[in-house]
Amino acid sequence: MIRENLEKVRENIVKAAKDAGRDPGSVTLIAVSKTKPVSMLQEAYDAGVRDFGENKVQEITEKYPQLPKDIRWHMIGHLQTNKVKYIVDKVTMIHSVDSLKLASEISRQAVKHDTTVDILIEVNVAGEESKFGVSPAQAPELVMQISKLPGIRIRGLMTVAPPVSDPTENKPVFCALSQLLVDIDAKNIDNVSMDCLSMGMSGDYTVAIAEGATLVRVGTSIFGEREYRVDR
Ligand SMILES: *Cc1c(COP(=O)(O)O)cnc(C)c1O
Numbered sequence: 001m002i003r004e005n006l007e008k009v010r011e012n013i014v015k016a017a018k019d020a021g022r023d024p025g026s027v028t029l030i031a032v033s034k035t036k037p038v039s040m041l042q043e044a045y046d047a048g049v050r051d052f053g054e055n056k057v058q059e060i061t062e063k064y065p066q067l068p069k070d071i072r073w074h075m076i077g078h079l080q081t082n083k084v085k086y087i088v089d090k091v092t093m094i095h096s097v098d099s100l101k102l103a104s105e106i107s108r109q110a111v112k113h114d115t116t117v118d119i120l121i122e123v124n125v126a127g128e129e130s131k132f133g134v135s136p137a138q139a140p141e142l143v144m145q146i147s148k149l150p151g152i153r154i155r156g157l158m159t160v161a162p163p164v165s166d167p168t169e170n171k172p173v174f175c176a177l178s179q180l181l182v183d184i185d186a187k188n189i190d191n192v193s194m195d196c197l198s199m200g201m202s203g204d205y206t207v208a209i210a211e212g213a214t215l216v217r218v219g220t221s222i223f224g225e226r227e228y229r230v231d232r
Contacts, residue, residue, distance in 0.1 A: 002040060003047045005222045006031075009205075013216065016209035027209055030074050032201075032219030034059060035226045038066045044222065045071065051092075053217050057083040064090050076158075076198075076217055078132050081105045093118045095158040095198050095215075098133050103146040110151030117151065120158040120198050123180065125173045128162055136180050143184055147191045156196030156214070157181050167204035174199050174211035181212075 009029065017024040032053040033041045041052060045068060054060045055077025064073065072092035079094060081102055087094075088109040097103050097119045110117045121142060124133035134142055143154055159177045161170040177199055185194035198215040200208025205216040220226070 001224070002043045002222060005224075006044065006047050006049065009218055009221050012206055013209060016206040020210045020212075022209070022212075026214055028215050030076070030198075030215055030217045031222050032076065032217050033063075033223060034077070034219065035228065036223045038063055040223055041067055053095075053219070057086050060087050060090060074215075074217075084109050088117060089113045089115060091117070093120065093155065093196075095120045095217075096122045096132065097146070098122045098142075100142065100145050103142075103149060103152060107149035107152045115151065116153055118153050118155045119146075120156050120196060121146075121154065122158045122160075123177060125159045125176050125180075126162050131160060133159065136176065139180060140184050140187065143192060144187075144189060147189045154192045154194075156194050156198065157184075158198035158215075161199065161201070161204060161208075163203070167207045170204045171207055171211065174204075174208045174213065178212040 013027050013029060014024040017027050028051055030051045030053040031044050031049045034055045051072045051074060053074040053076040060073055073090055075087060075091045075094045077096060079096055079102060084105045106117055121139055122133035123136055123139050124131045125136060146154055157177055157180060161173045164170055178197060181194050181197055196215055197213050199213045200216040202218050202221040205218055208216060
């Protein structure tokens with residue numbers, strides 16, 4: 001089933017990119033595998049997936065040693081400062097940086113591990129109270145501050161759009177993030193390359209691609225619905 005699902009998602013990505021006059025190769029599919037067992041990730045890997053997204057540090061550290069080493073792990077969930085040290089040498093990109101405090105710890109750990117970590121700034125475009133991320137107004141200043149830190153490289157912006165019944169409702173959200181990327185890029189800040197836009201999930205990734213997404217984070221449409229245990 002995963003292979004068929006992937007085929008469909010890839011087809012949709014190619015079509016959305018072409019419809020927008022974009023090169024389909026400019027869009028990377030991140031398979032969001034949170035809560036899913038290693039066997040399902042292996043199945044996706046065998047079907048060609050190399051980019052996986054997880055939102056919990058513990059899941060990354062558990063799955064990491066059980067899967068092939070050429071996987072690119074993306075941390076897409078809220079990250080606590082005290083857990084940075086467990087994943088800094090395992091992830092290819094951290095999508096969810098929304099404070100100088102978190103960025104400073106990533107920088108500190110990156111230097112310690114003699115590596116450079118690519119990060120995205122998470123922006124709460126729609127201003128939802130329940131969401132992490134900085135406001136669009138705060139983003140340029142935060143980029144400026146983080147750009148001065150060693151061991152860390154800002155690559156772009158990320159947003160989690162609100163759940164909507166009609167995906168085109170999120171078009172203004174994606175459009176705003178895209179514009180913010182252009183605005184910040186125009187400032188030509190040293191050590192900052194604004195070339196990544198992480199936006200779009202199962203419900204709305206084609207709309208996000210139309211607005212310039214370069215990284216789409218798709219879980220349910222590949223792996224099926226998630227079951228959460230009620231244990232809290
Ligand atoms: C779970 C999650 C996704 C994937 O959501 P689906 O609707 O299952 O595609 C994308 N981004 C983030 C940040 C997530 O937590």
